[in-house]
Amino acid sequence: MAKLGRELSAKGIDVINLSFGEPDFFTPEFVKEAAKKAVDENYSYYTPVSGYLDLRKAVADKLLRENGLTYNFDQIVVSTGAKQSLANAVMCLVDPGDEVIVPTPYWVSYSEMIKLGEGESVFINATVENNFKITGAELEAAITPKTKLFMFSSPCNPTGSVYSKEELADLVAVFEKHPNIYIISDEIYEHINFVGKHASIAEFDAIKDRVILINGFSKSYAMTGWRVGYMAANKEIANACDKLQGQITSGTSSIAQRAALEAYKGGLDTVNEMVAEFKKRRDIVHELLSAIPGVNVNLPDGAFYFFPEIKAYFGKTDGTTVINTAEDLSLYLLNEAHVSTVTGEAFGNEDCIRISYAASEEQLRKAVSRIADALAKLS
Ligand code: PLP
Secondary structure, three states: OHHHHHHHHHOOOOOEEOOOOOOOOOOOHHHHHHHHHHHHOOOOOOOOOOOOHHHHHHHHHHHHHHHOOOOOHHHEEEEOHHHHHHHHHHHHHOOOOOEEEEEEOOOOHHHHHHHHOOOEEEEEEOOHHHOOOOOHHHHHHHOOOOEEEEEEEOOOOOOOOOOOHHHHHHHHHHHHHOOOOEEEEEOOOOOOEOOOOOOOHHHOOOOHHHEEEEEEOOOOOOOOOOOOEEEEOOHHHHHHHHHHHHHHOOOOOHHHHHHHHHHHHOOOHHHHHHHHHHHHHHHHHHHHHHOOOOOEOOOOOEOOEEOOEOHHHOOOEOOOOEOOOHHHHHHHHHHHHOEEOEEHHHHOOOOEEEEEOOOOHHHHHHHHHHHHHHHHOOO
16 A cells, blocks of 8 residues: 555655555654664664663663663563564464464554464454453453463554553453463553553563563654564563573673663653654544444544544445455545545454544645545545
């Protein structure tokens, strides 16, 4: 979709891109300054595989300060983005034939990482009616003797759903009955949360040792290109991931790590400003999308995405194109409305599309108005 969007743009067409998975904000100045200083101070050598010691300690401090979670620095492995932390964990934990439970919609790479680990994905379908969240009973029903791992994100990409502490407790009650299952908790959107304090499943002492908490700097500090993420896990898993990473990428960029350290030392002011802006946009886009007939949309509590169900348009046509799938609709919106979205199939859901609101208010208003006009042409 992004490629097609670029082709249209190259022809001079004004394409509005709502397919982005990254904040449209700049990295905070104080973080950029730290990177410049690191260059001048010759941070140009290989870094320790698990990251600089002071950064790992700063991550442990952050987890205690913001999340009330106690980790020693040797339980933290800094990686080339949260994505590498996720892949490390999957590769270290999943053996051929192991089952990994993933609530859908899920972030695209989960199922592919599980394939690389020669595991089997077991999906639990969550729908817009339940705000794209699963219950303990659904989790219990998906567990088999082969279940090794459960993998989810909260706040979620692509739905923006946020699990409350109570909802997590419902899942934890099930995990307590199944002590062999590990949990990957992807919290990369932690700060982009409009409903108050982030709840981590690692807060539950009974299962904390089995939780691999994933987080990073990409979203909260608008640092997607800097490539710094991390995991916090029990020492055995952290050591295994350190070993794996040591033979694949080694430690991530020295300059980016010095900048990330400053981000965690610098407090949350810039993060909070960005989140306030995202919340404003969320409310605007929600109102606009809700007014479009056939678009079934919930109010996401976090991240910067909507995941509207658009299956009401299946079987409809504008006279030339028949819409049979979410991909058809996404393509139609690109060609007719010149708005780029992402088809739900990419996230394991065939009835929805993902709309990112990492764009200016003006662009968002224009884009949703164009979407409404294009959909009105279908009958
Ligand atoms: N997890 C989720 C749910 C994401 O949406 C993304 C990026 O889009 C990542 C992880 C990867 O983050 P990073 O840029 O730190 O690798």
